[in-house]
Amino acid sequence: MTPQKELLANKVAIITGAGRGIGKATAKLFARAGAAVVLASRTPAEITAVAEEIKADGGQALAIPTDVTNQNSIDQLMMLSLRAFRHVDILVNNAAIIHPVGRVWEVDPVAWEHLIRTNFIGAFLCARAILPHMLDRGDGHIINVTSGAAYSDIVGMSAYCASKAALDRFTTILAQEVAHTNIVVCGMSPGATDTPMQTEIRNTSKNALPLVDYFRQRFEEGSLTSPEEAARLNLWLAIRNDQNGVIAPISDKSIRDELAKLPL
């Protein structure tokens, strides 16, 4: 076995939102590190294509169409993952949406609530669904993909910022609740990353999102995080046992120095 493949050898990882962006890059990297990966999102064609890519590269992957806002869909995800691989070691709660963007009095309340359900409640439901299994084994990693938006006042993004702030608090509290076990619950904050979500942000009107020029400029100057770099931070968190309760930002230089040491 190559040193890379040893990093996550015999591990099984569920990654939500694995059809594109950071989730896709994470699935591919985890598979290269030796994990069997379960790809979960709402668009079967995207997760199936990623799974095929991973298998063509010699990895193990299973695509399970999933909507993280739906309890039955999550139950099915956990059941099929356990049936296929017998255990689940890592859950990456990565699935998220960015819209609605706009002032509070202008946005559709149903869409606002749907964002909270996707980005925050979805992570809670997925964690809650896999925790009995992890508690039985006394081991596991739950990585919640959060954002600097958790502590930034981005006008027009009340739903997204609120969802990530809630996710941060959920992460640190759950970490304390499992502190008597070897389960690690942590957050990963990738910074503005070059994914389809950023394209959606750049395509938003300045009226809805006054800060849109900042995001357009970050893209034009090439200073966005790459999905692959964000995936490396997920990998770094997944192989460490000393990050319980930590929200790890990619902007932290000491973290970037650690990532440079990874053999992948």
Ligand SMILES: NC(=O)c1ccc[n+]([C@@H]2O[C@H](COP(=O)([O-])OP(=O)(O)OC[C@H]3O[C@@H](n4cnc5c(N)ncnc54)[C@H](OP(=O)(O)O)[C@@H]3O)[C@@H](O)[C@H]2O)c1
């Ligand atoms: N990109 C950035 O600048 C940035 C910055 C900070 C944090 N983040 C965070 O990083 C994570 C990944 O973002 P990204 O930029 O890679 O996003 P992305 O390119 O928009 O991809 C999002 C993924 O989530 C899935 N998804 C959305 N709703 C879902 C649902 N209800 N059930 C299951 N899957 C669902 C999407 O697939 P379907 O639509 O097919 O379901 C897609 O695979 C998110 O948590 C995001 O908040 C991103």
